[in-house]
Amino acid sequence: xxxxxxxxxxxxxxxxxxxxxxxxxxxxxxxxxxxxxxxxxxxxxxxxxxxxxxxxxxxxxxxxxxxxxxxxxxxxxxxxxxxxxxxxxxxxxxxxxxxxxxxxxxxxxxxxxxxxxxxxxxxxxxxxxxxxxxxxxxxxxxxxxxxxxxxxxxxxxxxxxxxxxxxxxxxxxxxxxxxxxxxxxxxxxxxxxxxxxxxxxxxxxxxxxxxxxxxxxxxxxxxxxxxxxxxxxxxxxxxxxxxxxxxxxxxxxxxxxxxxxxxxxxxxxxxxxxxxxxxxxxxxxxxxxxxxxxxxxxxxxxxxxxxx
Numbered sequence: 001x002x003x004x005x006x007x008x009x010x011x012x013x014x015x016x017x018x019x020x021x022x023x024x025x026x027x028x029x030x031x032x033x034x035x036x037x038x039x040x041x042x043x044x045x046x047x048x049x050x051x052x053x054x055x056x057x058x059x060x061x062x063x064x065x066x067x068x069x070x071x072x073x074x075x076x077x078x079x080x081x082x083x084x085x086x087x088x089x090x091x092x093x094x095x096x097x098x099x100x101x102x103x104x105x106x107x108x109x110x111x112x113x114x115x116x117x118x119x120x121x122x123x124x125x126x127x128x129x130x131x132x133x134x135x136x137x138x139x140x141x142x143x144x145x146x147x148x149x150x151x152x153x154x155x156x157x158x159x160x161x162x163x164x165x166x167x168x169x170x171x172x173x174x175x176x177x178x179x180x181x182x183x184x185x186x187x188x189x190x191x192x193x194x195x196x197x198x199x200x201x202x203x204x205x206x207x208x209x210x211x212x213x214x215x216x217x218x219x220x221x222x223x224x225x226x227x228x229x230x231x232x233x234x235x236x237x238x239x240x241x242x243x244x245x246x247x248x249x250x251x252x253x254x255x256x257x258x259x260x261x262x263x264x265x266x267x268x269x270x271x272x273x274x275x276x277x278x279x280x281x282x283x284x285x286x287x288x289x290x291x292x293x294x295x296x297x298x299x300x301x302x303x304x305x306x307x308x
Contacts, residue, residue, distance in 0.1 A: 006072035008033070009304030011168060011297070012079055013194070013251065014043050017060035020300035022278065023071050031280040032071060034289045034297055037063040046082055050150055057154055076164035076306065077151050078171040078299040081197040085112045085120070085142040086167075086213050090135050093126065100124070104140045121145050127209050132187065132202075132238065139211045141167060164306055168192065168299040169199040169211070172249055175274035175302035177206060186244025189267070191226065192298075193250040198222055200229045202238070210238075219257075223264040230265060240267060247272040249298045274301035 008021040021033035037060040045053060089107050091100060101122055109117040120142040127137045148165055155162040169192040176190055188206075192199040193216070202210040214225055230240050248258060249272040258269050273294045278301075284290040289297065 005074050006032075007163070007304050008070055008072040008075045009171075009300040009302070009306075010075060010077045011171075011300040011303075012043070012045070012057070012077060014045075014080065015039060017057065017064065018297055018300045019064055019070075020274075020297050020304045021070060021072055022301075022304045028279060031275055031278040031284060031290075033068055033281075034275070034284060034287055034294075035064055035067060036289060037061075045080065045147065050146075050153075053150055054154055054157075058157075061154075061158065073159070074161045074163050075155060076162070076166070076303040078166050078168045078303050079143070079147060079151075080168060081194065081199060081213050083143055083147050084167050084213070085115060085117075086140070086211060087111055088127070088137055088139050088211060091138045093128075093136050100138075104138065104142075108140065108142050115142075115144075117142065119145050121148060125208050125211075127207075130204055130209060132204055132242075133209055139208060141170070164303055166299075166303055166306070168194075169201055169213075170208075171300075171302035171306070172272075172274070172298035173201055173203070173208065173302065174306055175298050176247055176249075176272055177203075178277060178305055187238075187242050189230070189243050189246040190272075191246070191248045191250075191269070193219075193222060193248075193253075195219075195251065198225055200226070222257075223261060226261065226265055230267070240265065243267055246270065249274075249295045251296055253295055271295050272298055274298040278305075 006023040011018040016038045018036040023032045039056045122142045125139040190201040
């Protein structure tokens with residue numbers, strides 16, 4: 001079909017580069033590749049020089065290519081929480097787009113006074129007044145332009161066309177929406193955690209209505225933080241019994257962690273499998289990432305299936 005192309009999604013963390021490639025073959029979308037490669041040393045995107053970041057990315061990318069060359073020339077990337085400034089604020093949806101962006105830029109500068117917000121690229125998700133949040137609001141996401149430039153230069157050097165760059169959890173949510181469509185009016189809770197951050201995303205009627213990223217000192221904080229995030233707020237009337245489904249994903253998730261959260265919150269969390277609705281290349285049945293570590297590939301999958 002015209003306009004349909006192969007697409008590879010990459011996720012960058014502090015330790016590794018992950019790839020999920022989806023190709024179009026014989027009239028069907030096929031999950032072609034699920035793989036990862038570790039960096040030769042930890043990657044510190046916020047502090048490392050561009051030359052070092054590029055060298056570490058190139059080394060991991062070369063390792064992936066040696067194992068299995070890409071069939072895609074179009075690629076997209078998800079980046080870690082640490083690179084994004086995220087807020088949710090009320091807004092006047094009658095304002096023109098550019099006026100809104102400037103308003104959001106000012107809000108970010110207040111909450112993140114040490115960031116040079118004028119150098120940020122800003123996008124937002126419109127959240128209309130609903131039964132849960134009683135005012136119009138926007139989930140605002142900002143990232144420093146230099147990180148987009150680094151990724152774009154990497155793609156240029158490897159003769160790749162860069163399509164999208166996204167936050168790991170928001171990309172993961174796209175894969176979740178594809179795999180678990182809900183027709184009811186209930187709330188879906190999605191939790192994503194890494195060694196440094198816990199992220200909470202609620203959708204209502206299949207649309208995001210609340211997004212919060214919380215820095216972590218250690219994993220022991222997660223149950224108490226989730227108890228707080230699933231309790232009622234003045235402007236966010238959340239009750240646990242309203243949650244219809246709850247999914248968890250991230251870098252490392254054990255069954256023990258999931259059971260602890262189930263017991264603590266009384267919520268039946270499911271470890272999210274982003275590959276559930278995508279026909280795999282039969283070779284992947286012997287791939288441990290596909291069969292065992294599937295949950296950690298949700299961002300790369302989400303960005304690989306993104307079309308707009």
